[in-house]
Every structure is written in C-alpha cells, then in structure tokens.
Amino acid sequence: MTDFKQSLAANAQAVGEILNELLTSGDAPEHRLIDAMRYTTLSSGKRVRPFLVTASAALFNVAHQSSLRAAAAIEMMHCYSLVHDDLPAMDDDVLRRGRPTCHIKFDEATAILAGDALLTKAFEVLAAPSTHADPQVRADLVLALARAAGHAGMVGGQMLDLVAENIELDMPEITRLQRMKTGKLIFVSCEAGAILGKASADKRQNLKHYAYDIGLAFQIADDLLDVEGREEQVGKKTGKDAVAGKATFVSFLGVEQARKQATMLTKQAIGHLDMFGDKAEPLRDLAHFIVNRSS
C-alpha cells in the first residue's frame, strides 16, 4: 500500500503539472479569474479521478501525455463542481481540503465564473489535437464527459440532492442520486482510458462495471467519513449530512452495514478486472484505498 500511495502521489503531481501549464496566469485585468481557477485546481487533492484515467489508459498502452491531459480535464470538471457546490446558494461551505472555499478566498461572482471557466476549459482540453491525434477519440471523450457531467449526470445528481432535502428517498433512489452525482464522473474517468485506448467492447464493459462499483463504494466511504471523520483530518466540515437530515447510505444502512456494503462492492469491483491481469494492479489498489481512506 505504501507503493500505491507513492504512485498515487506521483500521478497527482504529474496531473498538477499539466494543470499548471494549462492555466497560465497572465497580466490582463481579468487575471483574477485564472487565479481563482488555479487556486481551485492546484491544491493538493488526492486526485482519485485522474488516477483512474491514467490507470485505465495504461491498460491499453495509451501515451502518457494523452492520458494526463484527459485526466487534467476531468479533474477540472470535478473541481468546478466543488466550487459551485460550495456556493452560499448551494451547500454554503467555507472550508474545502482544509482551506477557504473559492468564494470565501475570492468572492461569489469570481467563484461562479471560475467554475464556468473550468467547466469550459475541460472540453477545450479534450477537443485539442494535442490530447489525441484521432478526432474521433477527441469527439468521443467530449461526448462521454458531457453526458457524465450534465443534467443526466453530475449536475442532475446535485439538483436531486437539493430536492431531496424536502422529500424522503428510499435506498434505490439514494443509489440513483449517488450514481449521478458522484458515480458518473468516476465512471467516465475509467471510460476515458478506454476511449483513448480504443478498447474492445468486452474490456469496456468490464471496466464499466468496475467503475460503477467503486463509484458507490467511494460514496459510502464518503458518507462514513462524514459520520466518523474528524474535521481536521477530512479537511472539510463533517457531520453535515445528519444536521441537514440528508438520507445517505449510512443513515439508511447504519455504520456497520454500510461498511460491509463498501467492502462487498470493492471485492465485486476487483472481480471485474480479472481479464486485465497484472496490468490492473493499480486499479485494484485504488479500490482498496478508497474504502480505507481517512480523508
């Protein structure tokens, strides 16, 4: 696991360098916008989604530069969603990864615009020839990310999450919500690797099942952290779900059962990787990591 943590950190570093290049600050009066985009993306997250992109792409021997750029694009998408979710009109969070959220550090207008610009930049990066020589691959990446991130995916999940504060969700509905809000971006991280590698249908299918399972496991682990984690370790306010009366996997299943469910999903996810042999070791490690993480 120490080796894995090193390789996760090395990948996060490499993606950070690409993000640093892609978001170059200028002298223009609007440099405030780039500053906010950089503040939001260049802090030291674990970069789980970028790791999924590069580890999935590595199954198909994709050039490192291609997978790192796709990884950076998906990380921008993830970061924009955090910035907008943290806004006063949404979750109203002041702390993220142990630092002031974007609208606290800058201001609300800047945070809205920085989110918009990151979302837009993600597609710019995917569509650019330097991400992949084949335009079919680039168009497919854009399409996959847009579907995962839009109204039928991440944004729809966030809307459902807000609506759910006033309605009682049952277990299938919580699962649907989380598949949209968190799962689809995790799914598309693996899918991006398959698209870049022009993977066969059966390999794509297995990777898809893996992604769906770890997506849910990831969310359950997140819910557990909200209940059990210490704020300074998690880097954001904990105990929020209970205060908001939000239905989560943990509120529904209880802590013990939720932990068992996460472990079962991890095992199941790893089962889908058999056909990839040793090459899939990083993806197996990641599956273990996300349910055992402490932040």
Added chain:
Amino acid sequence: MTDFKQSLAANAQAVGEILNELLTSGDAPEHRLIDAMRYTTLSSGKRVRPFLVTASAALFNVAHQSSLRAAAAIEMMHCYSLVHDDLPAMDDDVLRRGRPTCHIKFDEATAILAGDALLTKAFEVLAAPSTHADPQVRADLVLALARAAGHAGMVGGQMLDLVAENIELDMPEITRLQRMKTGKLIFVSCEAGAILGKASADKRQNLKHYAYDIGLAFQIADDLLDVEGREEQVGKKTGKDAVAGKATFVSFLGVEQARKQATMLTKQAIGHLDMFGDKAEPLRDLAHFIVNRSS
C-alpha cells in the same frame, strides 16, 4: 426588411424546436433542472447567434439539420451566460426578455445548476454524431466554442466587466472587454458555419472580419439601447450602465459618435461579404438589423 424579419423569426422557430427536442422533461425528481433549462432557452428571444450560424453555414451548403443543431448549442451557451450573469452575486437582475430571471422564477441554486447543465449540454450536442458525420468537424466545433466561451473569451470578458467597476478603462480596453464578453460568441457563431462547411482559409478569414465588426456594432447598439431604450420595449432594466458608472462605448464616445461608429462598423462588416455574392444577403440584412433594432 420585412422579409428578413420573417426569415429571422422562422429560423428562431426552427432552433426553438431543436432546443425543445434536446431538452425533454422527464418524470424524475430532478425535472426541476430541465424545467429551468427550458424556461431559460425556450422563451422567444431574437436568436441572433443561431441565425448567424445557419446563415454562415448556408454559404457553404451545409445540411440544415447540422447547422440547426450547432445553432442550438451556441444558443444554450448564450442562455447559460445570461442566467449566471443575472445572479444576485453578479448583475443581480430580476427581469430578462420581459420575464422574471431564472433565479427569481426558480431559485438561486437551480439557476446556477441550470446554467452549468446548459453549458455542458452545448458541448454534448456539438460532439454528438447527429450534428455532423465527420468527427474532425465535431472536435473543431467543440474546440472553437470552448475557446470563445471560456476564460479567454466570454467568461473572461464577464470577469473583466466586474473588475472594471473599480478601474477606469480606456477605449482600447473597452473594445477588448466587449470583444471577449460579446464578440467572441458572435464570432464563433459565424465560425461554426465555416467549420461545418469546411470553408477555405480565405472565406473563413472574411467571415471572421465580418463577425468581429458586427460583434462590436451589436454591443454599441446594446449600449445605446441601455441609454435610450424604454424598459418595456427592451424587456430588461435600462439605464443600468450609467447608474453602475460603467464605461461603455456610449459613455466614452457620446450617443451621436457611438451611433456613427456602429453604422461605420456595419458598412465595414458588409464589405467583407463581397466574395460570397447573393448568398450572403441574410448576413447583410442581419448587420443592418442589429444596429437598427429597438430591443
């Protein structure tokens, strides 16, 4: 001009039908999101940008379905920018096209998410095979729109506009701001037609010059409407720029000189269309229309 107004209305109607198809409401709890996206895009705007897309594409005999879908995508991009610009943290507007703005009709969180989802959907539409059979065309459309709409384009222009409330801009800076904030989306509307039509470099160049000139003319006309227009006709609050102490073309040049400048730019824009002959008549009509409009 009556013929032109009819053809502008017919095009707006056709784009509206595509938008209606693309944004189908479901039964899911998150239908609120789609409702807000529809509220924002299906109201009866003039749809100037969509007209530019289809009229530019018509120069190169692009299939109508292709240009209408690209037009719908760019209209979504435009509409999202209005929704976010109207937010309390930004321009804080309650009226748009004579109706309550999105965050007034729904709420702030929904407006933020509806904007995010429209922005994302624009790229989904452009990248989808039904927009054009050639993936190179689709990837190029995505790239062009992302560049026009992102931190170096529309969003950057909006940031600059906010920053400009505290600094004194000179004429070149106002021009730069407006080229980013309004001009780039108008430019990419014409460029989309050229990309869809695989236009030659010289035709692209002429169309580009046309687009830049009408983009500025459009903005000057907008500034004039803010000074001279009646609120019920313009469909939004007028006189706002003066109250905000914003430097505009009109505050800088004065009404008379601004009007002259707009007329000069229109003439110059039309001059760039010579090589396209009669086929460019709708683009000539549009150039006249945008400086003479009353809303």
